[in-house]
Amino acid sequence: MPDRRTFIRKTALAAGSSLLAASVGQKAAAVVPQHEGHLILSTWSFGMKANAKAMEMLQAGSRLLDAVEEGVKVVEADPSMTSVGLSGFPDRDGNVTLDACIMDEEGKAGSVTFLQYIEHPVSVARLVMEKTPHVMLSGKGALRFALDNGFRMKKGLSPQARQAWEEWKKKTGYVPRPSADNHDTIGLIARSAQGKLAGACTTSGVAFKMYGRVGDSPIIGAGLYVDPLVGAATATGVGEYVMRICGAHTIVELMRQGVPPQQACVEALKRIVQRHQSLEGVQVGFLALHRSGSYGAYALRPGFQYALSLGNNHALHDAPAMFAEEKK
Ligand code: GLY
Numbered sequence: 001m002p003d004r005r006t007f008i009r010k011t012a013l014a015a016g017s018s019l020l021a022a023s024v025g026q027k028a029a030a031v032v033p034q035h036e037g038h039l040i041l042s043t044w045s046f047g048m049k050a051n052a053k054a055m056e057m058l059q060a061g062s063r064l065l066d067a068v069e070e071g072v073k074v075v076e077a078d079p080s081m082t083s084v085g086l087s088g089f090p091d092r093d094g095n096v097t098l099d100a101c102i103m104d105e106e107g108k109a110g111s112v113t114f115l116q117y118i119e120h121p122v123s124v125a126r127l128v129m130e131k132t133p134h135v136m137l138s139g140k141g142a143l144r145f146a147l148d149n150g151f152r153m154k155k156g157l158s159p160q161a162r163q164a165w166e167e168w169k170k171k172t173g174y175v176p177r178p179s180a181d182n183h184d185t186i187g188l189i190a191r192s193a194q195g196k197l198a199g200a201c202t203t204s205g206v207a208f209k210m211y212g213r214v215g216d217s218p219i220i221g222a223g224l225y226v227d228p229l230v231g232a233a234t235a236t237g238v239g240e241y242v243m244r245i246c247g248a249h250t251i252v253e254l255m256r257q258g259v260p261p262q263q264a265c266v267e268a269l270k271r272i273v274q275r276h277q278s279l280e281g282v283q284v285g286f287l288a289l290h291r292s293g294s295y296g297a298y299a300l301r302p303g304f305q306y307a308l309s310l311g312n313n314h315a316l317h318d319a320p321a322m323f324a325e326e327k328k
Contacts, residue, residue, distance in 0.1 A: 034294040035191075040067075040309040041287045041295055042188035043236040045316055046075050046084070047307030050188055055309045058190075064198045065104045065126075068190050072100075072122050072200045075186045079158065083184040086119055086156040088204020090165050092176055093211050096156030099218035100125045100202035101136075103226035111136040111218040117153040118146050122202045125218070135220060168208050176209050177281075185217050187224060187234030189289045197291055199224050199232045206238065215239025221249035230256045231291050233264070236304070237284030245271045251288045261288035262296025269300055269322050285319055298322065 038058045040051040054071030058064065076085035083089065090096045100121035101111035110129025113136065115121045124146045128137050137145050147153070157165075185203035201224040203217040216239030217223035223239065225248035226232040233251035235242045242248075247268050254264035265286040272284060285304035289295045297306045297319040304319040 034292055035310045036293055037193045037311045038191070038309075039289065039293060039295065040071070040188065040190040040307075041234075041289055041297070042071070042307045043186055043234065043285060043287065043304075044184050045305055045307070046078070046081065046184075047186060047188065048314060048316055049074050049078075050186060051307045051309040051314055054188065054190060055311070055314070058192060059311075064190060064192045064196050065102070068188055068198045068200045069102060069122055069126055071190075072186050072188050072202050073120050076120050076122060076202055082161060082164070082204075083207070084186050084203050085121075086117075086154055086204075087158045087161060088156075089161050089207035090157055091205075091211050091213065092165075092169075092174055092208045094157060094162070094165055095211065096161070096204055098202070098204055099214055099223075100200070101218045101220055101224050102126050102129060102200040103198060103220070103224060103232075104129065105196040105198050105228060107226055107228050109135050109220045109226075111220060112138070112142040112146075113214040113218045114139040114212065115142045115146070117143065117156065118151050119154050120151075122200050124149075124151060125200075125202075136218065138214075165208065172208070176206070176213075185215075185223065185236040187217070187236055187287060189224075189226070189232040189234050189287060191232075191289055191291065191293060195291060195293075197226050197228055197232045197289070199226045199234055201234050216242035216247065219243060221246045223248060225249045225252045227252050227256070229291065231261065231289050233261075233286060233288045235284065235286050237300070238282050241272050241276070241279075241282055241284050244275060247272075247284070247286060251286060255288065255290050260296065261290050261294055262298060264288050265296055265298035266322070269298060272300070273322070279323075 050071035054067040057067040098121040110125040187201040189199035233248040251264040285299035302321045
């Protein structure tokens with residue numbers, strides 16, 4: 001007799017074609033349509049303010065890449081955030097280390113990982129893309145590059161983050177444990193009314209991670225991918241699971257083969273399910289945007305929300321989930 005986990009895995013896989021299709025059809029009817037104007041899709045409720053900023057800029061005639069960057073910067077600068085920017089929770093040794101990447105309308109990419117003391121890692125990632133022959137800079141090298149380009153150092157570890165870290169140490173005994181509730185990245189992908197695509201992804205990573213840990217968010221093809229000829233995708237959730245399947249790139253490649261955006265997210269999630277014996281406590285959410293203006297969202301578990309902006313219409317949606325049937 002199958003145990004509960006095997007049952008859930010098998011159910012989820014089988015659901016990929018039948019049961020899920022039904023639930024996609026029902027719950028996601030509102031997210032499948034195509035939109036011709038400016039369209040911005042981003043992760044979680046804090047995506048609403050990122051979208052608002054990006055849309056305001058697009059409507060004022062800004063370049064798409066500028067709108068995407070300035071949108072996620074709103075979240076990076078928010079002192080109430082505990083999972084993005086310098087106010088994010090630290091690693092298990094008390095260091096706030098940031099990961100970010102950006103891709104432009106031509107599919108060019110820039111990224112920084114393990115960056116400390118800089119308020120806007122996404123802007124450093126953009127400079128890596130525009131001013132260096134490289135795609136990714138990391139740690140002290142990324143910091144030196146930022147300082148050489150006029151960025152200023154700022155202290156991380158807010159009083160709120162320090163308190164959470166102190167409590168975590170008492171509770172867990174220094175054992176890092178990525179879980180469904182400690183890793184809310186902002187991933188933002190956008191399409192202009194002219195049909196151009198760009199995206200950005202930025203995070204302080206999994207709370208109380210090991211020193212040196214880098215997640216999916218700054219990895220081109222994992223946390224973010226933009227192909228101007230096909231579409232864009234971004235991810236949130238426990239990065240290790242996204243990285244193992246190159247989540248965002250997988251979704252874009254599926255769309256290249258004609259799979260609609262929402263189903264492409266489902267297929268990528270099915271790969272995660274297939275590879276892991278247990279996904280207990282793991283959340284992963286994907287957003288996908290086709291260059292035609294069709295879009296979709298899907299998550300492993302209920303609870304993943306995304307912000308959708310279609311012109312002046314901004315709304316927060318619950319993404320449909322693969323394990324919707326799981327009670328625990
Ligand atoms: N998705 C964010 C992280 O795992 O770092």
